Amino acid sequence: MTGWSEVEYTAVRELRGPLAIVEGVSGVGWDEFARITLDSGERRYGLVLEVDRELAVVQVLEDTSGMDPEGVRVSFAGQPLRIPVGPGWLGRVCNGRGEPVDGGPPVFGEHSAAVGGTPINPVRREPPSDPVLTGVGAVDALTTLVRGQKLPVFSVAGLPHLELAAQIAAQSTVGGDPFSVVFAGMGLTHPDARFVRDVLEERSAAGELVLLLNTADDPVIERILTPRIALTVAEHLAFAGGRHVLVVMTDMTAYAEALREVSAARGEVPARRAYPGYLYSDLASLYERCGRIRGRKGSITVLPVLTMPAGDITHPVPDLTGYITEGQIVLSRRTHALGVYPPMDALSSLSRLMRKGAGPGRTRPDHLDLAAQMLAALSRARQVRELADLVGEAALSPTDHRYLAFDEAFLHHFVDQPRDEARSMDQTLDTAWRVLLALPRSQLAMLSPTLLDAHGAREGTADGEERESGA
Structure with missing residues (x-):
């Protein structure tokens, strides 16, 4: 990244979990990208969460472990975090920060885009239409996924939601139109990450997949960044490249837990079940980035997967997700106990936009x-x-x-x-x-x-x- 300020700040008041509190700053703005240089020469990066007069709270993407406040220098880029975008992401496997883990070179692109992104202006939204066929019979027939829709999967620990998410990512189609999948895994175990790579290997080799994998032992801040990078990549593929893009994000509960951890480190007053009071708006800032834009060919369809703690559908994460999204696919312990895959509870599942993407001229008249x-x-x-x-x-x-x-x-x-x-x-x-x-x-x-x-x-x-x- 170019444009780094020549001014380096050395007055780091405190390191608190993933946060660094920097004093004496001037001209620094919210969401600005920061570079942290250690005495050893190691560089880490962060984002400005809050600015109060001459005090900046920086969330460090690689965490603050091993950092000494006395030997840290911080400089600011003067702009939010940006990443290269374009078809160069297709076929690549990266960590949650977008750094390649497939042995290849860094991802390059002719253009760059801010990771924060913005929701689509409602005035420019085109109503969702036409199906995304997942190849999973119960989903396609009873809760048809529509291009531009956001349709979450509600599951419980122990059910095969990751297998279902990977299967949908591996075999979804939209007919003959250009199609890509962006898979964002958050808080995965290493065996789960290997499983996802194996299942999606064929689609990745075909240049139709972008794979971002954040594992459970990666820094918590990376987990917050992963879905934003996935959506930023998807937006360019869809609205600049004319592709229909399916973004699969799992597990959104792990994402919300990371958000809660950062909120606690900042000393914010907690809301329901200790989650931050802005959980709803934060989730909406992700989900509302999907859709179709009038006058452009592509679309972004989002399939978030989340586990309901103790199977409680009134838990804040599924509860707020249900308010923002257009239906849900619910997995059932009872169905799973009968040896049925996918263990879908059809009567609890719903696609509110199904009539926009199914029927005569789209799937089948009956x-x-x-x-x-x-x-x-x-x-x-x-x-x-x-x-x-x-x-x-x-x-x-x-x-x-x-x-x-x-x-x-x-x-x-x-x-x-x-x-x-x-x-x-x-x-x-x-x-x-x-x-x-x-x-x-x-x-x-x-x-x-x-x-x-x-x-x-x-x-x-x-x-x-x-x-x-x-x-």
Whole structure:
């Protein structure tokens, strides 16, 4: 970076966790990039969090461990942190600060952009439309991801959310348009980081992936920087390069924990569960950077993954995320215990923009009606299962037994799929039809007679309870 001030400040009052308190500064602004030089000649970098008269609070990206306040010199760049942007990021594996860990040279670009970024002006936003097909049948059919949408995955520790995130990153498509994936991992263990690299190796080799991996033993400040670098790279690929970009960010709970740690080091008054009071606006500053811009070809779609501590969906991180985003994919311990992957709770999951990206001309004409009927039947099946727990299955009607069979088929034939399988939309919807047709035709009231006839729906005759409807 050029433009460093010739003035170096040596009056470091205190080192507190990831923060350095510098005295006697002049002309320094908020979010300014800082260079810290140690006696040994080692250089570290930081960002200005706060300026109060002649006092600056600098968050050190590499942490303050091993630093001696007496032997530290700090200079300021006069501008926020900027990174090179462009297609040079594609195919690269970097740490959470954007430094290569794949043995290659530093990433270069013809242009640079501020990491802080800005949310898209609502006046210039284009409504999301057209799907991003993930190859995961239950997601594509029931909670369709739309280009420009932000759709989080809510999970619990112990569930395969990382596997699902990596699978979606590895096999998502948008038809024939230029497409890239930016994967930002935060607070990952080293085995998890290796797993992600292995799963995404093919997409990376094809030059379609940017991989940023922050591990649990990396500095906490790096964790705060990782999603911002990912979105900055994605913005240039999308809005300057005309690509549709999917940004997968996991785990946002680890990001929020890092934010809480920095807030505590700054001595800020805590809010809910000791998180900073600005958690909502901080998360929004990330999520709102996705979307489409009127007059430009590309789009940014964001899939944040977060774990709910103790499975509590009212915890601040999932609670605030739900306010900002447009739906959620919820993973279930019960479904996981049945050996189903992905362990998706379809009735708790929702894509509020699904109708913008599915249906005639986008996926298939029968998609939306079929999805609505699947969810209605699943809701009835859950009610029947609760009734069976009270009165026993012997007391259920033949139609109720059909619903129990539908519930089993839904989980084990429709939702369940191998972790390396990319299902096409036609395969997914054809499977949905086979599962639904286990129910009597009279129970499929949300589907038109034309569709039912085309797929050979018949009135059930189980135990003589039902006859041919003649419909």
